[in-house]
Amino acid sequence: MDKNIAGKTMEKWIDELPMIKDIIDTNEVFWINSEIADFKKTDITWAIKKEDIEDAKERLKRFAPYIAKVFPEARENNGIIESPLKDISNFKSQLQDINGRLLLKCDNYLPISGSIKARGGIYEVLKHAEEIAIGQGLLSGNDDYSKIDSDEFKNLFKKYSIAVGSTGNLGLSIGIISAKLGFKVYVHMSADAKEWKKELLREKGVNVIEYDSDYSKAVEEGRKQAQNEPNMYFIDDENSIDLFTGYSVAAERLKEQLEGMNITVDEEHPLFVYLPCGVGGGPGGVAYGLKMIYRENVHLFFAEPTHSPCMLLGMMTKMHDKVSVFDFGIDNITDADGLAVGRPSGFVGKVMENLLSGVYTVKDDKLYMLLNLLAKKEEIYLEPSALAGIPGMFSLYNTEAGKEYIRKNNLEEKMKNSTHIAWATGGGMVPESQMKSYIELGENKTF
Numbered sequence: 001m002d003k004n005i006a007g008k009t010m011e012k013w014i015d016e017l018p019m020i021k022d023i024i025d026t027n028e029v030f031w032i033n034s035e036i037a038d039f040k041k042t043d044i045t046w047a048i049k050k051e052d053i054e055d056a057k058e059r060l061k062r063f064a065p066y067i068a069k070v071f072p073e074a075r076e077n078n079g080i081i082e083s084p085l086k087d088i089s090n091f092k093s094q095l096q097d098i099n100g101r102l103l104l105k106c107d108n109y110l111p112i113s114g115s116i117k118a119r120g121g122i123y124e125v126l127k128h129a130e131e132i133a134i135g136q137g138l139l140s141g142n143d144d145y146s147k148i149d150s151d152e153f154k155n156l157f158k159k160y161s162i163a164v165g166s167t168g169n170l171g172l173s174i175g176i177i178s179a180k181l182g183f184k185v186y187v188h189m190s191a192d193a194k195e196w197k198k199e200l201l202r203e204k205g206v207n208v209i210e211y212d213s214d215y216s217k218a219v220e221e222g223r224k225q226a227q228n229e230p231n232m233y234f235i236d237d238e239n240s241i242d243l244f245t246g247y248s249v250a251a252e253r254l255k256e257q258l259e260g261m262n263i264t265v266d267e268e269h270p271l272f273v274y275l276p277c278g279v280g281g282g283p284g285g286v287a288y289g290l291k292m293i294y295r296e297n298v299h300l301f302f303a304e305p306t307h308s309p310c311m312l313l314g315m316m317t318k319m320h321d322k323v324s325v326f327d328f329g330i331d332n333i334t335d336a337d338g339l340a341v342g343r344p345s346g347f348v349g350k351v352m353e354n355l356l357s358g359v360y361t362v363k364d365d366k367l368y369m370l371l372n373l374l375a376k377k378e379e380i381y382l383e384p385s386a387l388a389g390i391p392g393m394f395s396l397y398n399t400e401a402g403k404e405y406i407r408k409n410n411l412e413e414k415m416k417n418s419t420h421i422a423w424a425t426g427g428g429m430v431p432e433s434q435m436k437s438y439i440e441l442g443e444n445k446t447f
């Protein structure tokens, strides 16, 4: 029992942070981050600059004519990969009558790959392709990028390859866009990855390499492969700034959507956003962009499965990627495959240290119950991981830690004006038969 976990025994960790006991027992917890910066009094050093996010936004605009040309489903929005923001009050009223409006950010409807990974993953591949094409003198920033859909460009990109490790959805997004551009692409898949995701990628000509172990191993193998091959580019889900920046573009666009719905976010109208978290890049990027815009008026929470609370343990202990859920005897086995990550990104945890309001955990049963109810009440079909953001609003009102958070931040009187966004991170590509069995699994489960 005196195993050393990042310099301390388990006993010592539990003594210092008693909530760890509940986390180990895989009980649901709601953790508040005491390190959050007080934006009213201070500013922080922004590791990724506003200009970097602007630059990513502009790059995606340059690629929009190409995206619209080769992905018909992206034409409606002129090649800009964005998702709708929907009011789900029907659904909310079935659960509990609490103050504030609940909206769902439907990344399951994102074109190309039907999950949040269509933001960061596709962005990083496009950025890489642009660098190669400009470097070879085939492209300039002022061109109409629809010209990339040609043999000339495919013949260029086929000399290059891309590798990535994934639990499924990152592989889907990177595999699909890379194959479309003409790259050779290798997706290293963890044991959690669903069979249909692998099949779909193989159909598109992607090389899928399967492992019996978890996500961290798949990433490690992808990294290794790329080290040994020239012209191979590894997309590093654990460390990539480009992925993070691609995700962060969502924030400015969300602001426009809120304005379009006449929803105010200010001192009197707080915004709460709940994001399902795996390794951290997707939710981290989105949250980061939102904090930069709304500062003390946005409250950001990450959601993890009770069996994969890697970001929670990393942030609580401040050891980030130096600790894994396995160190604490937790098995990382969850049906929320997109969140089945045992060790968090060290970079994201550190960046979020004074930006994140908290992290909470959710049992798989609850994800299925919510999946079922959302399908019935709103006809929105999500994969299990994507439901994890929904309990956030209810836990905020119903847990001691949540109530304390509201009190401490002087929000009691403002909650009636509050807006809550659950980020629905995926589900758009789930085959019908698989979705049916998900819905059945959520039958007769309680909240």
Ligand SMILES: *Cc1c(COP(=O)(O)O)cnc(C)c1O
Binding pocket: 115, 116, 117, 169, 170, 276, 277, 278, 279, 280, 281, 282, 283, 284, 338, 339, 383, 385, 386, 425, 426, 427
């Ligand atoms: C990948 C994924 C997440 C979390 O993103 P990370 O960058 O791994 O934290 C959430 N939901 C779904 C459906 C995903 O595929």
